[in-house]
Amino acid sequence: MSATRLLIDVGNTRLKWALVRDRQMTETGAALHDGEPARAVAALPAATVDAVWMAHVTGDAHEAALCEAVRLRFCVNPQLARSATEWRGLRNAYREPQRLGVDRWLAMVAAWHARRGAACVVDAGTALTADVIAADGAHRGGLIAAGLETQQRAVLGATRFATRAAGAPYRGGLGDDTESCVRQGAMLACLGAIDRARALAGADAACLLTGGDAGTLRAHLAAGWEMRPQLVLEGLRAVSEND
Incomplete structure (x- = not known):
């Protein structure tokens, strides 16, 4: 059975997501977060996932809360994408x-x-x-x-x-x-x-x-x-x- 990954992109106003199976994005969605991105994690699909990758532009103030919300919902520690050289x-x-x-x-x-x-x-x-x-x-x-x-x-x-x-x-x-x-x-x-x-x-x-x-x-x-x-x-x- 192929692994399922959840991708999360947290922008200034919206949280967007995609499920990836067999290297393809099979489902996508978005939700407004009204300045409280961690709360918007509740709008993510109730799926069993093997890994979560997340990118966000909300700063250090929201990062810990976002990671904790993801851990509680999916029982997975998210991998955080960072800009690289x-x-x-x-x-x-x-x-x-x-x-x-x-x-x-x-x-x-x-x-x-x-x-x-x-x-x-x-x-x-x-x-x-x-x-x-x-x-x-x-x-x-x-x-x-x-x-x-x-x-x-x-x-x-x-x-x-x-x-x-x-x-x-x-x-x-x-x-x-x-x-x-x-x-x-x-x-x-x-x-x-x-x-x-x-x-x-x-x-x-x-x-x-x-x-x-x-x-x-x-x-x-x-x-x-x-x-x-x-x-x-x-x-x-x-x-x-x-x-």
Whole structure:
């Protein structure tokens, strides 16, 4: 009987998971954690697993509670993924490699694992991140910006605009009232950052897009972007299997 592994990716707002059997992710899911990621462990599937691999960006304050919650639920000590100096030819650009967010590192691992070549990897969530990998595996660096919702909250929180509830969809152009102008400002800022990262990556780079807002942004980007909703978990799977 093949071993079953549980992969857990704890982001700023969501906990995502996947079950791996026979080296394939057979089930996936996600749950909001509202700043209490250890409590969200209760939303994970009630499965018998042989190993648990976890990556999180919630800091030391939550790590012990997350590990204890996993131990209590699955009777397994989780293996924690960390950003590394190198992984099978992929080389971290940070002078202090451990300071690179593990979600960014795992997304790059997934890109490099799938295609040993140049890539632009974008994760559109609470933060918008982009990382560029050269054809030889050198991480050329990246960027971190506010995500769609984060930008809008920042603008509205720092101004005295009289705004109404905003429920209209994002568009590719300009707004025609205060709410849509704030919304479109955030949208075009994210699109501009993504376009600039892609240009820096070069014409031959694979372009991979993940994160909660990936679908919204993809609709307004040029052709060539590949949606990979489980990219961080794909990287965690590769690291857990030492592929």
